[in-house]
Amino acid sequence: MVALLRPVSAAAAATLFLAPAGPLTGSAVSASAASGRQWRSVRTNAGGGWLSGLLGGGAPAAMTVTPGTVKAGDPVLHEPAQEVAPGDVPSEKIQGVIDRMIDIMRKTPGVGLAAPQIGVPLRIIVLEDTQEYISYAPKKDIEAQDRRPFDLLVIINPKLKNTSKRTALFFEGCLSVDGYRAVVERHLDVEVSGLDRNGSPIKLQASGWQARILQHECDHLEGTLYVDKMIPRTFRIVDNLDLPLPIGCPPLGAR
Secondary structure (H helix, E strand, C coil): CCCCCHCCCCCHCCCCCCCCCCCCCCCCHHHHHHHHHHHHHHHHHHHCCCCCCCCCCCCCCCCCCCCCCCCCCCCHHHCCEEECCHHHHHHHHHHHHHHHHHHHHHHHCEEEEHHCCCCCCCCCEEEEEEEHHHHCCCHHHHHHCCCCCEEEEEEEEEEEEEECEEEEEECCCCCCCEEEEEEEEEEEEEEEEECCCCCCCCEEEEHHHHHHHHHHHHHHHCCHHHCCCCCCHHHEHHHHHCCCCCCCCCCCCCC
């Protein structure tokens, strides 16, 4: 679908990766960030096999913000993730990583998550946008963002390519950069291929908001955060989302 050239409110545009706030179920997943620390130890020491200790216990407690996610500055977020061997996809530990990602994404709540964000440097992303999340946004913003609900997607070793030159500017947020937002220009049409959680090949076309989520999450797999691609002068705390864009910044919406 073609995105409209209609301006959108900053607050609504910023809901891309942080869905409308709801009660957190406290147990959350502090162990997942700890698992990431163990994973990095295993990776450094190599000899134990790439899955050894991936989800074991006994590591230090995670940070007490956005439960279960590691934050900007952690090396796992700033280096490329590793591919998952197709034969390992059905394994209990890879399936456990996927389940944990889905659990964290939904409890936060958010609409996308990459494995490096829970401290696991593997090329896995999950994403989902529900009618409930979308219902919190004004209709004009939903139309401008070309935002439509889609079912849960799990993509392993995703390969992303742009399928048009159309782009749009909207605010983005990230579970690994709590409390901030900035405007990022993204392509409006993409194609992604990879493996599903059963190890079967998948390919899909995406546009609008879903395309933006895919680009954001695939960036994580390259060690890139949205702040690496943002328009710097639009960077702001969440409380200032509804303030005007700085003079000289392009308007939000399709280009």
